[in-house]
Amino acid sequence: DVKVTQSSRYLVKRTGEKVFLECVQDMDHENMFWYRQDPGLGLRLIYFSYDVKMKEKGDIPEGYSVSREKKERFSLILESASTNQTSMYLCASSLTGVRSEAFFGQGTRLTVV
């Protein structure tokens, strides 16, 4: 079974802190994604990566950055956390190709106070 593991289920951080969300997948997938989920808005793509050290902006990249130094690991970075970044963050991975489904981690619920 594909496994996508997010390092934390729940995080509480203070405004202005630098926050790292970590994600690891064990199926040698080329693609990795970070989504943000908010009630009534569904899932919105923040960034994705199609190869090591490669990244592309999604629909809502402002205030975020990413890092992919190894194929299995994809990190989301909040440079200076703000209260409007309080949300559920979901990591996913997939094979290359438009027919490939994404496999999701359990999610990290981040609260910025």
Added chain:
Amino acid sequence: AQSVTQLGSHVSVSEGALVLLRCNYSSSVPPYLFWYVQYPNQGLQLLLKYTTGATLVKGINGFEAEFKKSETSFHLTKPSAHMSDAAEYFCAVSLLNSGYSTLTFGKGTMLLVSP
């Protein structure tokens, strides 16, 4: 650009009743469509997907969906609801983004099942 619209943010059914969750897509090219389910405090799990071939797609937990090109729809159904089906359901379309495939999701439909 491709997108998906899910009609109804909440759907309520009684246990044993038919489940129908609606999804319409907009696409100028043949779409690749997916349904995911999310149980409380969990990630998303794939229910089923349509890529090519048979337009009636069967998934896990007794769910199925029919791709109707003429109606640009991909509605999710289950003949008889169980209490355990209570969850949020997301329709998604595969989109080429800067030449790479990403999934674009609808806003989700919360399914409520009453005894």
